[in-house]
Amino acid sequence: xxxLIGSLRNFICEFFTQNTGAPGGGDxxxxxxxxxxxxxxxxxYFEKNTVSAEDLTPLFDICRQLWTHPTEKIREPSLSLLEHxxxxxxxxxxxxxxxxxxxxxxxxxxxSVIHDAQYSNTIxxxxxxxxxxxxxxxxxxxxxxxxxxxxxxxxxxxxxxxMTWKEGKRGLSQLNTPHPDLxxxxxxxx
Numbered sequence: 001x002x003x004l005i006g007s008l009r010n011f012i013c014e015f016f017t018q019n020t021g022a023p024g025g026g027d028x029x030x031x032x033x034x035x036x037x038x039x040x041x042x043x044x045y046f047e048k049n050t051v052s053a054e055d056l057t058p059l060f061d062i063c064r065q066l067w068t069h070p071t072e073k074i075r076e077p078s079l080s081l082l083e084h085x086x087x088x089x090x091x092x093x094x095x096x097x098x099x100x101x102x103x104x105x106x107x108x109x110x111x112s113v114i115h116d117a118q119y120s121n122t123i124x125x126x127x128x129x130x131x132x133x134x135x136x137x138x139x140x141x142x143x144x145x146x147x148x149x150x151x152x153x154x155x156x157x158x159x160x161x162x163m164t165w166k167e168g169k170r171g172l173s174q175l176n177t178p179h180p181d182l183x184x185x186x187x188x189x190x
Contacts, residue, residue, distance in 0.1 A: 086140035
């Protein structure tokens with residue numbers, strides 16, 4: 001499965017990069033269908049619990065691309081993956097190493113989306129609109145971390161930004177539903 005997920009990630013990243021600015025861009029029927037097929041495939045992996053440690057990085061790269069995609073027809077269906085991911089986390093094996101690896105990838109992805117909301121009103125709007133879905137996944141991460149006594153900040157793989165897990169959660173929980181005159185995105189964590 002690792003090759004499939006890696007290939008899929010490369011396809012999705014290249015496809016969205018090439019097509020987002022094109023006429024019709026990410027809103028083309030081909031882009032929409034490709035995203036739907038990708039969502040179905042990822043859903044199956046989560047439901048069957050067939051995601052290996054090697055699949056985590058490309059898998060969450062794909063989820064992040066879908067969750068923050070500027071085209072609503074692509075983004076909206078992908079948000080179902082938040083629930084599937086939360087369920088998948090709660091069905092993790094009792095091996096603490098595997099759980100720690102899963103939590104680190106999932107938390108890093110969510111934290112990067114929260115971080116990017118500071119600089120993008122589009123992502124901030126997405127988070128605001130779907131805050132409850134994101135909070136459900138955040139709570140699942142915290143519940144798994146608590147059950148297995150894992151410090152989420154201690155296992156985060158990506159530290160490309162200066163934000164702790166606690167700060168990210170606070171920023172997400174303080175978001176309000178967007179309105180026409182969105183305040184500056186940099187105020188997310190203030």
